[in-house]
Every structure is written in structure tokens, then in C-alpha cells.
Amino acid sequence: MTLADFKYSDVIHRCFRCGYCKFPINWMDVNNCPAYARFRIETYSCGGRLWLTRAWLSDEIDWTEHLAEILYSCTACKNCEVKCPLRFNADILNMIVAAKSEMVERGKIPAAVKEFLENIQRHGNPYGTSRAKRAEWIEGTGIEQYHGQDLLYYVGCVGSYDTRAQQSARVLGKVMQKAGVSFGVLGNDESCDGNEVSKLGEETLFEMLAEDNIAQFKELGVQRIVTLSPHSYNAMKNDYPTYGGEFDVSHYTQLLLRLVRDSKLDISRGFKAKVTYHDPCFLGRWNAEYEAPRAILHAIPGVELMEMERNRDGSLCCGGGGGNFYIDLLGGSESSPARRRVREADETGANILAVACPTCLTMLEDAVKAEELEDRLAVRDIAEITAEACGIE
Amino acid sequence: MDIVACIKRVPDTSETDDIKIDASGKDIEKSNLAFKLNDWDEYVLETAAQLKEKLGGSFTAISVGPKVWEEVLRRALAMGADKAIRVDEDVVSLDPGCVARILSKVIEGLRYDLILFGAQSEDFGSGQLGAMVAEMLGVPHATLVVSLETEGKVIHVCRELEAGALEAYSIELPALLTIQTGINRPRYISLGGIKRAMKAELKVISLDNLGLSLNGLTQELKLERLEFPHRGKEAVIISGLPRESAEKLAHILYSSGIF
Numbered sequence: 164m165t166l167a168d169f170k171y172s173d174v175i176h177r178c179f180r181c182g183y184c185k186f187p188i189n190w191m192d193v194n195n196c197p198a199y200a201r202f203r204i205e206t207y208s209c210g211g212r213l214w215l216t217r218a219w220l221s222d223e224i225d226w227t228e229h230l231a232e233i234l235y236s237c238t239a240c241k242n243c244e245v246k247c248p249l250r251f252n253a254d255i256l257n258m259i260v261a262a263k264s265e266m267v268e269r270g271k272i273p274a275a276v277k278e279f280l281e282n283i284q285r286h287g288n289p290y291g292t293s294r295a296k297r298a299e300w301i302e303g304t305g306i307e308q309y310h311g312q313d314l315l316y317y318v319g320c321v322g323s324y325d326t327r328a329q330q331s332a333r334v335l336g337k338v339m340q341k342a343g344v345s346f347g348v349l350g351n352d353e354s355c356d357g358n359e360v361s362k363l364g365e366e367t368l369f370e371m372l373a374e375d376n377i378a379q380f381k382e383l384g385v386q387r388i389v390t391l392s393p394h395s396y397n398a399m400k401n402d403y404p405t406y407g408g409e410f411d412v413s414h415y416t417q418l419l420l421r422l423v424r425d426s427k428l429d430i431s432r433g434f435k436a437k438v439t440y441h442d443p444c445f446l447g448r449w450n451a452e453y454e455a456p457r458a459i460l461h462a463i464p465g466v467e468l469m470e471m472e473r474n475r476d477g478s479l480c481c482g483g484g485g486g487n488f489y490i491d492l493l494g495g496s497e498s499s500p501a502r503r504r505v506r507e508a509d510e511t512g513a514n515i516l517a518v519a520c521p522t523c524l525t526m527l528e529d530a531v532k533a534e535e536l537e538d539r540l541a542v543r544d545i546a547e548i549t550a551e552a553c554g555i556e
Numbered sequence: 557m558d559i560v561a562c563i564k565r566v567p568d569t570s571e572t573d574d575i576k577i578d579a580s581g582k583d584i585e586k587s588n589l590a591f592k593l594n595d596w597d598e599y600v601l602e603t604a605a606q607l608k609e610k611l612g613g614s615f616t617a618i619s620v621g622p623k624v625w626e627e628v629l630r631r632a633l634a635m636g637a638d639k640a641i642r643v644d645e646d647v648v649s650l651d652p653g654c655v656a657r658i659l660s661k662v663i664e665g666l667r668y669d670l671i672l673f674g675a676q677s678e679d680f681g682s683g684q685l686g687a688m689v690a691e692m693l694g695v696p697h698a699t700l701v702v703s704l705e706t707e708g709k710v711i712h713v714c715r716e717l718e719a720g721a722l723e724a725y726s727i728e729l730p731a732l733l734t735i736q737t738g739i740n741r742p743r744y745i746s747l748g749g750i751k752r753a754m755k756a757e758l759k760v761i762s763l764d765n766l767g768l769s770l771n772g773l774t775q776e777l778k779l780e781r782l783e784f785p786h787r788g789k790e791a792v793i794i795s796g797l798p799r800e801s802a803e804k805l806a807h808i809l810y811s812s813g814i815f
Contacts, residue, residue: 270743277744284747285568285590293574295588367748535797
């Protein structure tokens with residue numbers, strides 16, 4: 164493909180690298196693009212990536228491993244899109260994804276991205292762990308297989324396989340059980356939702372995952388879905404309808420808030436702590452849900468909620484999106500976004516960093532260890548905080 | 557240059573606790589396993605694709621196995637193979653000598669300058685097939701090839717020996733090479749590419765078509781049984797803060813003479 168054939172050939176040249184794509188709320192701090200925060204080189208910002216894409220598609224520069232890494236270090240956090248002041252801003256992230264798609268078609272992608280996508284092709288999850296182990300997190304919880312209950316609880320790959328995220332997947336199940344919610348899971352029959360696959364530019368694989376999942380949900384008579392991960396929520400709410408998958412999809416924080424407001428959950432035991440909340444990109448910037456998680460925390464007796472300076476649509480990504488929780492192009496430095504973010508959480512004086520995403524949970528918990536903040540800052544999922552307030556062990 | 561690449565489909569055994577020996581004691585339980593292209597053969601296909609891109613000519617991929625094996629041939633077609641041939645025979649129970657006879661019969665009927673095999677397979681790992689086929693066809697060969705360069709009718713290769721030593725050869729074509737991992741960076745095969753490859757030609761032939769029969773293939777080796785290696789000492793889990801655990805690990809590595 165040449166630049167002329169590129170879907171965005173008529174707009175990509177319009178980015179003149181003003182730099183707003185790196186900003187949080189104003190230009191006091193240009194570190195809000197997670198990859199730029201990590202490397203502090205212009206090419207790692209959205210504007211830089213667009214210029215590199217244009218140069219690559221015009222044959223002004225060759226493909227190199229480094230070029231691929233620069234593109235794939237984009238976590239698809241959408242900060243650039245929210246902050247870009249120009250009229251074509253709705254497409255700047257799509258342009259990066261389209262450039263990744265071209266690399267996928269040419270087969271020239273970083274080794275870790277190749278492994279990630281091949282594992283999903285083969286095993287339905289990025290870790291390369293067997294499909295037969297997907298349901299292991301359920302053991303001992305009494306959570307039922309989906310057989311027509313009111314709600315399908317879609318857990319996702321991270322919640323199903325990552326040891327730490329499995330804990331939050333289990334706890335959310337217990338909270339729903341306690342509230343008397345009629346729900347079931349797919350267990351070993353669950354497959355990847357495809358959100359990261361789509362952001363990594365593997366469109367055909369995403370289509371296949373979406374179509375297979377939709378067919379399975381329809382066959383089982385699923386109408387309502389609650390997801391543990393905002394990534395699954397995003398794919399199912401915004402992308403699945405394109406493939407004929409119209410379901411009533413909620414993120415679990417939206418469900419928990421309804422349960423609290425309808426007095427289905429007794430949270431009177433409370434949770435006594437200073438808590439700061441980290442907005443996950445795929446719940447916040449991608450789906451404008453900033454309030455449900457905060458409203459739950461406000462409702463829980465004992466919670467003293469303190470905001471980090473960067474919050475809501477100015478929140479700094481944990482660095483795990485766009486498959487980066489696995490391909491890890493942003494790790495290994497004190498400038499890594501996750502480490503920056505836990506330092507910001509620590510600065511608020513909070514002793515709990517609340518999250519609403521299994522990817523953020525694992526990324527930020529690792530960062531707390533790397534920063535040696537374990538004695539004063541713990542990362543907890545909102546499902547876990549709610550469970551404690553309900554007296555669930 | 558006309559290239560023939562021989563590839564196989566193997567179980568994905570990256571998770572060793574998934575591997576169980578079946579009731580016969582001569583095979584593994586496969587019902588819960590995913591299957592894939594043999595790791596070494598990914599490098600074979602990348603080598604063939606790069607040579608074709610550079611020099612032109614034909615690129616044919618061959619496999620001996622049942623219908624499900626076509627998935628690895630589709631990958632080869634998506635990587636640039638012009639033609640794929642599957643010999644419809646389940647060879648898992650056959651020894652490498654029998655498979656070599658089948659493959660050499662197929663290759664005999666093709667135009668070739670260079671025949672490529674993986675240095676070994678991930679499942680049985682005997683590493684014999686390439687050398688046997690070379691002998692049967694009467695062409696020179698080099699095994700464990702880690703680099704290659706073509707120059708007209710000659711190919712310059714480096715073979716990997718022990719302790720990082722390399723052995724360099726110049727071989728006149730036609731020749732056969734067995735390819736070692738790391739020789740290149742195999743490209744990603746997109747699902748779109750595989751879908752497009754579903755339309756490409758994939759020829760299925762039988763032993764009968766080759767003038768061979770199962771009874772006529774004498775097995776030199778007989779598999780008696782499979783068993784797991786005995787487990788060694790228990791692993792040590794290092795705990796503590798990253799800085800402390802790194803120090804403990806460094807101490808273990810240092811005191812055991814690794815550094």
C-alpha cells in the first residue's frame with residue numbers, strides 16, 4: 164500500500180505537530196501520552212507517529228523494528244484524540260491503528276505482538292495458556308455456567324488467566340451472588356473479546372472473534388452482559404453492533420451502582436480508607452463513564468475519596484492498553500506510565516488506589532512493587548472494596 | 557530459483573502440564589491441545605519467502621498428513637508459496653525413514669534448486685528427515701543452517717556447531733538445507749492472509765499416486781513407549797522486594813559459577 168491508498172491519505176498531512184496530543188488538561192505537563200511520558204521523544208507522541216506513518220507510506224523511510232515499536236507503543240488510551248484541537252481529531256487514533264493494520268498485512272510487527280496475536284488465533288487468549296484452563300478461576304466460587312440466567316458475566320482474558328485479576332473476577336462473582344443477581348459465565352467456552360486485537364490492527368482476527376462471540380451469545384439466548392473489563396465493555400458495546408451483536412452491555416461498576424442504589428447490597432460495614440481512583444481509558448475516555456465508579460466509592464461509608472491531579476478525561480493511562488500489558492513496550496523504567504501513575508496516587512496521601520479494570524489492576528500493582536510503595540499504597544479493584552463493605556470475605 | 561519447503565503440523569506443547577501420555581503409552585492425549593506449524597518450519601517458510609521475493613522462481617510447500625494438516629499449508633500459501641501439496645497419509649506412527657521415502661518421491665516429480673526442511677520437529681525431534689531425503693535424492697545437504705547467501709548456482713551457508721562455532725560451506729545447487737531457528741524473523745501471517753490463501757491451489761495426492769503403499773514402507777524404527785523424564789530438584793522461589801530478590805538471584809548465579 165502507498166500513501167495514496169491509505170484510508171486517511173486526505174487528512175494525515177494535516178497534523179502539524181502542535182503537541183496538544185501529549186497534554187493532560189493544559190500545557191503545564193506534556194506527559195499525558197503514556198508512550199511520550201516513557202520515552203520523552205517526539206516520535207513517541209501521536210503527532211510524531213502520524214509523521215512517521217506518512218513518511219513510511221511515502222517510502223521516505225524504511226520499515227524497521229524500531230518504527231514498529233514506536234507505533235505499537237501506542238496504548239490506544241485516546242488522550243491524543245480528546246486533546247487534539249483540530250477538526251480531524253476523531254481520526255488521529257484511527258490513523259495509528261490503520262498504520263498498524265498495514266504492518267499486520269505485511270507481516271512486519273514486533274515479535275511480542277506476533278506472539279500475542281498468534282496466541283489469540285490458537286488459544287483464544289494472549290497468554291498462550293490452554294482454553295481448557297480458562298475456567299480455573301471459578302473453582303470453589305459456586306458461580307454457574309450460563310444457561311439462560313438474566314445476565315451473562317463476561318470475564319475476559321486478563322480476569323480469567325492473570326492470578327491477581329482472577330481474585331477480582333471471583334470477588335465480583337461473590338458480590339453479584341450476595342445481591343441475588345441471576346447470572347452465569349461461559350467458563351472454558353469463553354473466548355477473547357478482541358478489543359486489543361482491533362487496536363493492534365488485526366482487523367480480520369477481530370471480525371472473527373466478534374462474529375464467533377456474537378453467534379455463541381445469540382445461540383445461548385444472551386440479552387444482557389456485564390463485563391469485568393472495560394476493554395470487553397468497549398468492544399461489545401461499540402463494535403459488536405456492527406457485526407449484528409446488539410446486546411445490553413454494562414461495565415460491572417454500572418451494575419454495582421444500580422445494586423447499591425436499589426439497596427440490593429448492604430454496604431454498611433464500610434471501607435475505612437483514603438482512596439484515590441484511577442480512570443481506566445476504556446471506561447473513561449472511550450465511553451465517558453467517569454461517575455459510576457466514583458458514585459460507588461462515595462456511597463461506601465468510611466471511604467474518603469481524593470482525586471489525583473490528572474483525572475477523568477485527563478487521566479494518565481496505566482500503559483497496559485493496546486496489548487501493552489503483554490507486549491510491554493513501555494515498561495522497564497521509572498518513567499513507565501504505571502510507575503508515574505502510582506507515584507501520583509501516592510502524592511494524594513491515599514492508601515488505596517482503586518481501579519475498575521483487571522489490566523490497570525495488574526499494571527499498577529506491579530508498579531507499586533517496583534516503586535517500593537507496598538507499605539503505604541495498595542491497589543484494590545472497586546469490586547473488592549465493595550465486597551469488603553458488604554462483609555464478603 | 558525453484559524452492560521446495562517441507563513442513564509439518566505439531567501439537568503446541570508450550571504448556572508442559574497439558575501433556576499427558578494416552579492409554580496406548582505410545583502417543584500423547586491430543587483432545588485438549590491446540591496445533592500449530594512446527595517452530596523450525598516457520599523459519600523455513602520465511603527463508604523460502606525471502607528467497608522468492610529476491611530471486612523469483614517457484615515456491616512449493618509439502619506436507620504429509622491428514623486433512624487437518626492443510627492449515628499449515630494454508631499458512632505457507634499466505635506467506636507466498638505458489639503451490640501446496642499434501643500427501644494424504646497419517647504419518648505419526650511411521651518412522652522418519654518412511655516419511656523421507658514419501659517426500660523424496662513427491663520432490664522427484666518437481667523442479668527444484670533448493671529443498672528446505674526444519675532442522676528438527678518439536679514433537680519427535682529426531683532431526684533425521686532432511687538428511688535422509690538428501691541421500692535418497694542424491695543431492696548435497698547441510699544441516700542446522702543459520703545463514704545463507706546465494707550466488708548464481710552456488711549457495712554459501714553457515715552451520716551451527718557446538719559452543720557457538722560456525723562452519724561455512726559453499727554448495728552447488730540443487731541442494732538441501734535444514735534450517736535452524738533464529739536464521740531470520742518469521743513474519744506474522746494475518747488472518748486476512750490465511751483467508752485469501754483458502755482460494756489458492758492445494759493439491760492432495762495419495763501414496764498410490766506416488767507408486768507407494770503403506771505395506772511397502774518398511775519401518776526401521778519401532779516406538780516402544782513414551783515416558784516423562786524424571787523430575788529433578790524442586791525449583792526455588794525467590795521472594796522479597798525486587799531489589800532483595802535480584803540480589804539473592806545474583807548470589808545464586810554467582811555462587812554456582814555461572815558468572
